Amino acid sequence: MSKNTIIVLIFVLWTLTMAGCVQQEGDNITAQTEKCEYSDVSAAEAFNLIENEDIFILDVRTQSEYDNGHLENSYLIPVSELEYRLDEVPSDTAILVYCRSGRRSVTASNILLDAGYCDVYNMEAGFNEWRSEGYPYVE
Secondary structure: HHHHHHHHHHHHHHHHHHHOEEEEEOOEEEOOOOOOOOOOEEEHHHHHHHHHOEEEEEEOOOOOHHHHHHHHOOOOOOOOHHHHHHHOOOOOOOOEOOOOOOOHHHHHHHHHHHOOOOOEEEEEEEHHHHHHHOOEEEO
């Protein structure tokens, strides 16, 4: 290898390291390939998370749905507004996302992942399951 090739290679590795695209583990340099994914949870698992963890509860339904019943201490950001209101979602705690049936919360969970959030839980069957299982909520 020529001296110029080595210099270019070192510069590229240094640039990638500074950009956070590679990490050094001992003598090996490896590319970071870890991609965050959300975890689907049932209403029972969500209840357990709320009872035992420090978790931000994000309701992504509409205002009228929220007014008709919601999880205690939940924070409302309709999914249609989430991309523009990410500054209201803490980045240092786990997030439980829910909607009525679990569809909008999947969209919201993906928005959070795309924005760099990693500790995200999606309540699969949403508020419908929560209420039908008899878990407490605010009316």
